[in-house]
Amino acid sequence: xxxxxxxxxxxxxxxxxxxxxxxxxxxxxxxxxxxxxxxxxxxxxxxxxxxxxxxxxxxxxxxxxxxxxxxxxxxxxxxxxxxxxxxxxxxxxxxxxxxxxxxxxxxxxxxxxxxxxxxxxxxxxxxxxxxxxxxxxxxxxxxxxxxxxxxxxxxxxxxxxxxxxxxxxxxxxxxxxxxxxxxxxxxxxxxxxxxxxxxxxxxxxxxxxxxxxxxxxxxxxxxxxxxxxxxxxxxxxxxxxxxxxxxxxxxxxxxxxxxxxxxxxxxxxxxxxxxxxxxxxxxxxxxxxxxxxxxxxxxxxxxxxxxxxxxxxxxxxxxxxxxxxxxxxxxxxxxxxxxxxxxxxxxxxxxxxxxxxxxxxxxxxxxxxxxxxxxxxxxxxxxxxxxxxxxxxxxxxxxxxxxxxxxxxxxxxxxxxxxxxxxxxxxxxxxxxxxxxxxxxxxxxxxxxxxxxxxxxxxxxxxxxxxxxxxxxxxxxxxxxxxxxxxxxxxxxxxxxxxxxxxxxxxxxxxxxxxxxxxxxxxxxxxxxxxxxxxxxxx
Numbered sequence: 001x002x003x004x005x006x007x008x009x010x011x012x013x014x015x016x017x018x019x020x021x022x023x024x025x026x027x028x029x030x031x032x033x034x035x036x037x038x039x040x041x042x043x044x045x046x047x048x049x050x051x052x053x054x055x056x057x058x059x060x061x062x063x064x065x066x067x068x069x070x071x072x073x074x075x076x077x078x079x080x081x082x083x084x085x086x087x088x089x090x091x092x093x094x095x096x097x098x099x100x101x102x103x104x105x106x107x108x109x110x111x112x113x114x115x116x117x118x119x120x121x122x123x124x125x126x127x128x129x130x131x132x133x134x135x136x137x138x139x140x141x142x143x144x145x146x147x148x149x150x151x152x153x154x155x156x157x158x159x160x161x162x163x164x165x166x167x168x169x170x171x172x173x174x175x176x177x178x179x180x181x182x183x184x185x186x187x188x189x190x191x192x193x194x195x196x197x198x199x200x201x202x203x204x205x206x207x208x209x210x211x212x213x214x215x216x217x218x219x220x221x222x223x224x225x226x227x228x229x230x231x232x233x234x235x236x237x238x239x240x241x242x243x244x245x246x247x248x249x250x251x252x253x254x255x256x257x258x259x260x261x262x263x264x265x266x267x268x269x270x271x272x273x274x275x276x277x278x279x280x281x282x283x284x285x286x287x288x289x290x291x292x293x294x295x296x297x298x299x300x301x302x303x304x305x306x307x308x309x310x311x312x313x314x315x316x317x318x319x320x321x322x323x324x325x326x327x328x329x330x331x332x333x334x335x336x337x338x339x340x341x342x343x344x345x346x347x348x349x350x351x352x353x354x355x356x357x358x359x360x361x362x363x364x365x366x367x368x369x370x371x372x373x374x375x376x377x378x379x380x381x382x383x384x385x386x387x388x389x390x391x392x393x394x395x396x397x398x399x400x401x402x403x404x405x406x407x408x409x410x411x412x413x414x415x416x417x418x419x420x421x422x423x424x425x426x427x428x429x430x431x432x433x434x435x436x437x438x439x440x441x442x443x444x445x446x447x448x449x450x451x452x453x454x455x456x457x458x459x460x461x462x463x464x465x466x467x468x469x470x471x472x473x474x475x476x477x478x479x480x481x482x483x484x485x486x487x488x489x490x491x492x493x494x495x496x497x498x499x500x501x502x503x504x505x506x507x508x509x510x511x512x513x514x515x516x517x518x519x520x521x522x523x524x525x526x527x528x529x530x531x532x533x534x535x536x537x538x539x
Contacts, residue, residue: 028364029461030499031400032333032371034074034302035067035380036130036198039097040081041138044377049100053110056098060116064123066381070388071396074126076196076259076373079113080182083136083151083168087113087190091182093147103147117191121497124445124467126402128194128257129186133179133239135200136166151178160213163206170202170235170286171216176242183243187250194255194405195247199304201236201287204279232286244297253498255405259302259335259373260289262319264326274322276314293328299405300330302373306337308348308355309362316359324368331370331405334363338374342384353385360395370403398461401499411496414440416503417475419492422510424518428480429510433492435475443470444497448477453489453509470494484514487521 037044046059067075079086084095084102088111096102098112106112113129120127136152136159137143143166146153152166158175159166168175183195203211213232221231240258247256261281265273269283272290281287292298303323307314316334323332336359340350349355356374363369374380380388415436423430435443448466449458457463466477482488489509494502511519 026364026395027398027460027462028400029459029464030370030403031364032074032331032373032403033072033396033400034076034126034128034333034371034373035072035377036076036373036375037063037078037377038081038375039078039086039095040132042097045077046098049097051099051104051107053106053108056106056110056112057115060112061119063377064119064125067125067377068123070380070391071399073124073400073402074128074193074373075120076128076130077116078130078132079186080131081135082132082138082141084147087111087186089182090185091178092151093149096145102145103149113190121191126193127191128196128255129190129192130196130198131183131186132200133182133197134168134170134202136168139164141165160211162203162211163209165203167203169213169216170232170239171213171220173220176235176239179239180242180246184246184250187247187254192254194257194299195243196257196259198259199261199281199285199287201281201285202232203285205284229283229286233282233288236286237288237291240292240297241295253406253408253410255299256297257300257302257405258287258289258292258298259304260287261285262303262305262307262335263314264289264303264322272326274314275318277312278314290326293326293330296328298330300333301327302333302335304335304337304375305359306335306340306347306375308350308352309358311348314347317362320359320362320366320369324366327368331403332368333370334359334372336360336372336374338384338387339376339379341379341387351385353387353390356387357390357395371400399464399467400461401495404498404500406498408496408498408500411442411498411500412440413496413500413502414443414494417446417492417494417505419490419505419508422490422508422518422520424512424516425478427516428478429482429488429490429512429518430476430478431490431492431508432474432476433505435470435494440494442496442500443494443502445470445495446475447493447495447501448479449491449493449504450479451489451491453487453507456489456507458491458493458504482512484512484516487511 046056085092086095086098093103094105099106117127152159158168158172160169217228217231225231244256247254263276263278263280265280265282266276267273305316305319307316309316320334336356343350363372417433418436419433421432446468447464449463450465451463465479489507491504491507493504509521511521513519
């Protein structure tokens, strides 16, 4: 009989396996769902430059609410677009994209970055501080309007003019030391979750124009490197290595992430590269991202794969798999080009409304990939070809918590909560619990689960019905969406800010009767109709 029961249970699990795998892929509990919020030329925030504190606050909160409604859980906010800042800085002037005039501060000594971070955390978002390290000005910008504290005014010898803009010379040790101080200031002053760079290292090539850094190469590189290209890559390597050590020395809980161009290197030039034929961050931008991953200098990578599936030059099917296999165990988030949806593009058929959803499904099916980041905020919110509707109604309909890019050793999960009462009230199921370890300061939130008692699965986020802040006086949730004559099982866990989850509480199983009353059940009461194997084996 015992052998028969074992075979029966195995057969039942085997039968359900495709459903379980599909559910976990469709509704992952941990997933990066990020959005880039660009400040340069007022792409996303603020929509217009202003010194008005009230306007800046209200527009930011509205942005949070819109992205929360879509299921977004992380914000990648551009706080330093062109050697300027959206925060009071010792090293950079106030950004003209914030207040209208470079160097002009917001009214009332308002610090937008402090406000953005604190409110983002209150809404449950991670906050990744996005900085452009080398960009000094935009193309064609009138440099006579730069503030006197801008580094181009103070140290013009640190810059190279290229493609009608000014770029910090990565080959100068003084530039790297300055950029290190810029990042250190942010990590010391602000409670950011991460420092984030995008794909702008050495500039994208502009025809046959020459990036004139030969004087620096002659002084610092000619006797040490066989060629200019290796020296340039070494310069960027040196910055990334130094910043990594600086960030971790100040706060080891701050992540350091890079969002490079989608192709590291093409296989026709390097067998380690991808089966692609486009420009590459290694050969064109002098960014050896694989080296940074291999040496543990960065904590996550978010390649910008702004191409459509089937695009022969750079197919996301190949690139997503390639990055997942070459990330050295680091988190991989796929940068997706929401800004291209619905447009005419040489990078594939962006008129297909299922393009981004197909890439989301592909990412979820690829081992080693932990989510996506979309460029940019305004493009998603415009709902091109129904993209925002698709995220809200299907792909991000259920909550997901941030992947753990760092170990966060100081955060120890609390003991399992205790459900001390479950009852009916005004047609809803009322779940009340308490923290079994009230001295555990790490608890940041409580997660309320509801299951079909025959399918207990804590990794499927569709079973999460509430996320309750730990600071609330009354730990209670009213589940109003319970159908009569249905049996459900509830459990509660606690989680730290970085989502180290506690063991779950004991199970509480109920039936809601047609008259609205709640009947508590014990597992043997509803085990009898199930003939596959005993319910005890699922608990």
